[in-house]
Amino acid sequence: MGKKPGRKFYLREFKAIAHAIATYEDLNLLINHLAEGTGRTFEAKGCCIMLYDDREKQLFPVSSYGVSEEYLRKGPIFADEKDSPFVTGEHSFVADMQNDPRVQYPKAAAKEGIVSMQCVPIKFRETIVGTLRIYHSESIEYNKDDIEALCTLGELLGLVIENNGLKNFLDKVKTAMESLPLRMLEGL
Secondary structure (H helix, E strand, C coil): CCCCCCCCCCCHHHHHHHHHHCCCHHHHHHHHHHHHHHHHCCCCCCCEEEEECCCCEEEEEEECCCCCCHCCCCCEEECCCCCCHHCCCCEEEECCCCCCCCCHHHHHHHHHCCCEEEEEEECCCEEEEEEEEEEEECCCCCCCHHHHHHHHHHHHHHHHHHHHHHHHHHHHHHHHHHHCCHHHCCCC
């Protein structure tokens, strides 16, 4: 394979990222910082965080760093490949974006200068809610400990995303309850 980088995540960095995930109030800001921080940490071409829409059966980019809008809007990303990290719940590495059958848009990747991609699932318990993709302009093998750290961060991010969705739902219920006539709230 190509260049093999040394370990990038140590306890100090992991603690800082975990603390940010646990304390950020603004989910969009958190996701933007994670995309940029991950891309910079791994000296990547770019990074993209995608979330799954179960109604559309697609992954949608919600934050990115280092990749063009044209690449992000190349077409729908379907999450139905049997060996994709989205389906398996396991990380995967695509060493050659041009010759791997899991890649839906190899020409767009070539045009963007992307040669390889590390994919990490974003999970809430056993449910995969998205994926973190790290793009490289060369084939890079990741350190095993870094992959484990990324997978753990994917689980923490999944928890935050799920809790944010639940909070949004409860806020809507609260607003709806507040608009009901008082007679309808008796006994609740």
